[in-house]
Amino acid sequence: MPIITKISIQQKKTDRYNIFLDEKYAFSVDEDVLIKHQLKKGMELDEFQLSEIAYQDDIRKSYNLAIQYLSRRMRSEAEVRKHLKEKEVDEPIIQEVVHRLHQYRFLNDEEFAIAFVRTQMNTTDKGKELIHRELREKGILENTIDRALQEYPYEKELETAIALSEKFVQKNSCDSSKIMKQKLEMMLTRKGYSFEMIQAAIAEANMEKAEDEEMMALRTQTEKAHRKYANLPEFEYKQKMKQTLYRKGFTLEQIELVLEELAEK
Structure with a gap:
């Protein structure tokens, strides 16, 4: 069986250690893995131990990736899973990492959903239905979303x-x-x-306009349309003007009145 002949701290990552077997570099491990397996110079390692050490170190590295991702802001479980998958972490390791994150309360979809709703409510002009869709896209369950949206009166x-x-x-x-x-x-x-x-x-919001305001809006739209169609023959000009202004929501009676005003200028 190979024997550990040297253990050294990495220069750039002081929480990781290089392990040398039979005088040759073999692999590196996180400090927690080193302590957990009590790795030390002169220790013999069989195939099972090497496999277990590699597995535990992969978990630790992936856990650190997740913690870095979570340090920027709160995340849902689905977001963390997606992030680790994009980093090419295997599913069994993702499962173990997510379990640990829940265990240490770094992940909690209900707390995340409530915090998300409060933030959107206080910092954006979004309605509940859009917030609901965004939470669903983040992998939050429907009943959790419904409870969180109660925070938005x-x-x-x-x-x-x-x-x-x-x-x-x-x-x-x-x-x-x-x-x-x-x-x-x-x-x-x-x-x-x-x-x-x-x-x-x-x-x-009191959207109803006074009659004079409505006519002012009509006159503004009439001037725009006139500039566009002024060079057309008279019949075609009138047809285009009426069609354009009618599509903009004005009544035919209002349109006729304003076109008469325009013709008199």
Whole structure:
């Protein structure tokens, strides 16, 4: 059986040791593995011991990889598994590493989900449905997601949706009320708000324009369309103008009125 003839500390990684068997470098091990197997000069190692040492050292190296990954921010179990798999760690070792991480409370999907919901609630303008999808993508179980989302109160989500709506209305004042509402509904849907939440937010945001504001928006859109179609023959010009403005959500009565104003200029 080979005999350990020398043990030396690595220069760049002081928690790892080089093991020499029969005067030749054989392998390196983590300090914890060295202590666990009581490796020392003059010790004989059989094939089983060498295999077990290699296995335990692979676990330790992979565990350290996981700890480094977790040191940047909290992660779900699925994220850690994916990270180790990308590092070409074998499944049995991943399983052992995940077990240890749970044992030392470095991994806890319920705590992760709650922290994720609170962070998204306080630092973003996302609705519950988008947060739900993101947690599901991170491998969190449905019942865990449901419990975590209880941290996001209805009133807080509605407040965020209303603020988003009001900001959107200010930025899109040149649109008709009809088109503005359609665009707002699509934006809030992308942000992860439910249909019921969107309708409640729109109702609270007071989206209805006064008649003069609606006509001002129509005149702005009319000027844009006029610049585009001004060189067309009269019949085609009128048809294009009406089609364009109608698609933008204005009524035919409003359009006729503004086109008459334009013709008189």
